[in-house]
Amino acid sequence: MQAAARDTLIGLAARTPLLAGADVLTFVDIDSMLRRVYGKQKQGIGFGHAKVGGYEMRLRGYHPLIATLSTPLCAPVVAATRLRSGNAGSSRGAASMIAETITTARACGATGEIVLRADSAFYAKTVISTCRRHRVRFSVTARIDAKIRAACDSIGDDQWIDIRYPQAVWDDDEQR
Incomplete structure (x- = not known):
């Protein structure tokens, strides 16, 4: 099915x-989600973690x-x-799917720069x-763990560079 869809x-x-514009810039976004199912006899389901109403829950379902x-x-x-299955880790199979x-x-005409965007699960x-092997740029959110926190803390205040957003939405309350 996936080959036919591709x-x-x-x-x-x-x-x-x-x-349109793939000759200049193309974004590849990857994400996973947990989709609940209710029947106990469904093939391939498993229990996975999800947040429902701000609470961590284990739900039976698929994890596409x-x-x-x-x-x-x-x-x-x-x-x-x-x-x-629902118990699959978010990044399971992600590298081959990204490739x-x-x-x-x-094949769809993306001859320009390709940028992968992904959250910290990846x-x-x-x-x-x-991403490096296929010569694409990437923006992957890093989890805040002890090593990342230590690296951020080691950067001096004078070394941080503000990001300029050319089409940012103005916030009147914060005047920025």
């Missing part, structure tokens, strides 16, 4: 401006992994999906090395 996306991108492609000029399109998605992006050596 071939359909590539064919569609060849015939329509599905990924989804990757999308987008550009600054177009809306995201689903490039790859994988269905996993597959990058290949799909290039902060793993395999994910970073996959």
Whole structure:
């Protein structure tokens, strides 16, 4: 099914401006989610952690992994999906899926820069090395652990550089 979906996306991108601007910049976003199921006899389900109403809960369900492609000029399109049991870790299978998605992006006309964006669940050596191997830039949120906190604390106040957001929303209360 995934191969058929990939071939359909590539064919569609060849015939329509599905990924307008991919010759300059393409984003690959990867994320996982837990989707609850209720029947005890469903194949492939497992208990996974989820936050419901701010509380950590263990829910029975599936844990799909989804990757999308987008550009600054177009809306995201689903490039790859994988269905996993609820107890799968978020980053399980992510590196190979990222490699597959990058290949799909290039087949869809992404000749410009490709940037992977992911949350801290994908902060793993395999994910970073996959990005480097495929020569894509990446923005992966790092978990705040003891090593990261120590590294941040070692940076002097005069060494921090403010990020300028050219199309930022103005906050009247904070005057910034």
